[in-house]
Amino acid sequence: MKIKSLLYYVIIFILPFTIAALLVNNNIVEVQSGWKKEFYFHHINNYNKIFNTEDYITENQRKIDILHYDLFFDLFPDEKEFYASAVIKGVVKEEGLKKLELNFYDNFKIEEVKLNGIESEFIIEDKLLTIISDDSVPLDTFEIKVTYFGTPKKAGLEGFVFGKINGTSLVYNLSEPGYASSWFPCNDFPSDKALLDIRIKNDSSQVSVSNGILIGIEDEGKRRTYHWKTNYPISTYLIAIYSSSYQHFSDEYISLDKQDTMAIDYYVLENNVEDAKTDFTEHPEILRFFAETFGEYPFIKEKYGVAEFLWQLGAMEHQTITGVASNIIGGKNFFLDIYIHELAHHWWGNAVGPKSWNDIWLNEGFSTYSEALYFEFRSGKSALRSTMLDKSQGSFSVALGKPGSFLFSGTIYNKGAWVLHMLRWELGDSTFFNLLREYYEKFKYSNASTEDFKNVCESVSGINLDSFFDQWLNGTGKIELNCKWNSKSIENEFETIITLEQIQDGYEEYLFHIGITFKYDNGELETFRFNIDSINVELSVRSNKKPVEIILDPNDWLLMTINELIEN
Ligand SMILES: [Zn+2]
Numbered sequence: 001m002k003i004k005s006l007l008y009y010v011i012i013f014i015l016p017f018t019i020a021a022l023l024v025n026n027n028i029v030e031v032q033s034g035w036k037k038e039f040y041f042h043h044i045n046n047y048n049k050i051f052n053t054e055d056y057i058t059e060n061q062r063k064i065d066i067l068h069y070d071l072f073f074d075l076f077p078d079e080k081e082f083y084a085s086a087v088i089k090g091v092v093k094e095e096g097l098k099k100l101e102l103n104f105y106d107n108f109k110i111e112e113v114k115l116n117g118i119e120s121e122f123i124i125e126d127k128l129l130t131i132i133s134d135d136s137v138p139l140d141t142f143e144i145k146v147t148y149f150g151t152p153k154k155a156g157l158e159g160f161v162f163g164k165i166n167g168t169s170l171v172y173n174l175s176e177p178g179y180a181s182s183w184f185p186c187n188d189f190p191s192d193k194a195l196l197d198i199r200i201k202n203d204s205s206q207v208s209v210s211n212g213i214l215i216g217i218e219d220e221g222k223r224r225t226y227h228w229k230t231n232y233p234i235s236t237y238l239i240a241i242y243s244s245s246y247q248h249f250s251d252e253y254i255s256l257d258k259q260d261t262m263a264i265d266y267y268v269l270e271n272n273v274e275d276a277k278t279d280f281t282e283h284p285e286i287l288r289f290f291a292e293t294f295g296e297y298p299f300i301k302e303k304y305g306v307a308e309f310l311w312q313l314g315a316m317e318h319q320t321i322t323g324v325a326s327n328i329i330g331g332k333n334f335f336l337d338i339y340i341h342e343l344a345h346h347w348w349g350n351a352v353g354p355k356s357w358n359d360i361w362l363n364e365g366f367s368t369y370s371e372a373l374y375f376e377f378r379s380g381k382s383a384l385r386s387t388m389l390d391k392s393q394g395s396f397s398v399a400l401g402k403p404g405s406f407l408f409s410g411t412i413y414n415k416g417a418w419v420l421h422m423l424r425w426e427l428g429d430s431t432f433f434n435l436l437r438e439y440y441e442k443f444k445y446s447n448a449s450t451e452d453f454k455n456v457c458e459s460v461s462g463i464n465l466d467s468f469f470d471q472w473l474n475g476t477g478k479i480e481l482n483c484k485w486n487s488k489s490i491e492n493e494f495e496t497i498i499t500l501e502q503i504q505d506g507y508e509e510y511l512f513h514i515g516i517t518f519k520y521d522n523g524e525l526e527t528f529r530f531n532i533d534s535i536n537v538e539l540s541v542r543s544n545k546k547p548v549e550i551i552l553d554p555n556d557w558l559l560m561t562i563n564e565l566i567e568n
Contacts, residue, residue, distance in 0.1 A: 103181035155182035193233035240318035275331030298351035317345030344370030365416015401473030475507025
């Protein structure tokens with residue numbers, strides 16, 4: 001997921017809407033085009049209050065493994081209702097299980113619940129569906145079928161939405177992190193991946209889009225059903241529905257081994273087609289760059305797709321069908337970083353999923369750093385530096401490895417990206433890119449934790465990275481250095497003494513390497529690399545010429561602020 005930059009909100013949303021928000025008591029603001037949108041800060045603050053990483057998952061849920069979801073939604077946008085069924089196949093991992101539990105919101109009218117073809121007793125309470133078995137559930141495949149109807153409740157950042165823009169219906173969802181269960185029963189945590197068949201029925205004027213490949217379209221009077229199928233494992237939060245009067249156009253990507261020609265499919269509303277054609281042109285090139293850098297696109301037998309939706313805060317990386325806000329399609333490529341970010345998620349987040357929500361930086365930090373990598377590829381080292389400097393602002397007050405309910409804070413995205421940037425500096429380019437490829441290869445179609453990533457880093461580099469990961473994942477903030485230096489003439493040489501003192505809050509003693517460039521009076525530059533292994537260090541350098549200036553971390557490899565760079 002990527003939320004547009006704060007500056008964008010200050011200009012576009014906050015100024016004009018502050019007054020409106022005050023008038024409507026900081027709740028829902030009606031925007032002139034007719035669709036509903038919530039005020040940004042209300043949105044995020046409200047969200048942070050309601051989501052608590054994983055205490056919504058019961059012990060029983062961890063004793064089962066869902067293998068396949070077969071979902072059907074019969075949509076009635078005018079009534080904001082659907083009729084739905086979910087057939088869920090799974091296996092029991094522990095003997096003696098007497099009841100099956102799934103996350104599911106309790107606001108629907110449930111018509112029937114069947115376990116292995118037999119109507120079953122159930123309880124739905126506190127967003128949990130409990131299916132009681134007469135005997136224990138056998139240790140092989142089980143099948144649950146739930147038939148239900150109603151209007152989905154708003155959940156998290158969106159949930160399932162029957163939206164409208166300029167009189168046009170647009171049905172879509174945004175479920176990350178734990179809100180897929182607001183529209184279908186599921187094991188709603190990222191590490192229980194499953195396969196998926198999804199059928200979406202709507203008026204025949206509407207195009208319905210989802211994950212994976214289109215298996216078929218069926219017409220029945222004025223109703224049309226689209227059947228989509230996913231042959232790669234998918235997490236529940238990445239399952240998507242889009243249904244609207246979309247215009248479709250496409251592009252293609254040829255795999256690195258030239259064996260596969262994959263469609264890149266775009267679904268946008270008619271008034272955005274020309275702008276979208278301009279904005280989306282770079283997708284094949286971004287795909288190729290990431291394939292060459294990380295390994296082939298993980299869903300090469302299916303597609304990459306982008307569909308316009310009405311969550312106006314940014315975009316969401318639904319597997320093989322990213323949702324992008326109408327208002328980021330502008331025909332000027334102004335939001336290229338968002339398109340890059342969502343595509344990068346297909347490696348980081350979708351193929352290699354997080355083991356738990358505490359590992360969210362493995363999604364967001366990696367996709368954010370991928371933006372910088374693509375800009376580096378496109379425009380060189382200065383683009384890498386400027387992109388990273390742009391992401392260095394802020395206090396980073398959340399510990400990256402323990403995000404709590406701040407899953408989508410700037411720390412997770414920007415400090416997450418910086419951790420990779422600093423890892424690259426510590427290990428060097430060839431080791432860094434090798435370990436990314438190895439990590440991707442090892443965990444694609446599965447899930448990884450921070451510990452898994454650290455293990456790959458250590459095995460590829462042969463270096464113990466305990467302090468690196470501890471300081472950057474468990475500490476808060478960044479390095480803050482006081483620096484003093486002086487240079488004296490000794491015999492025919494100059495001796496320069498540099499003293500560095502770490503004064504940051506949030507982590508007592510960072511261990512790191514730093515580059516220091518000496519600028520001599522004849523304009524020549526010379527760079528040295530030092531190992532900083534203590535909170536106070538004194539560095540001594542002998543040179544033939546007198547330095548007139550010294551520059552700490554000249555290429556911006558460290559998340560750091562420097563105070564009092566005094567010559568004396
Ligand atoms: Zn993201």
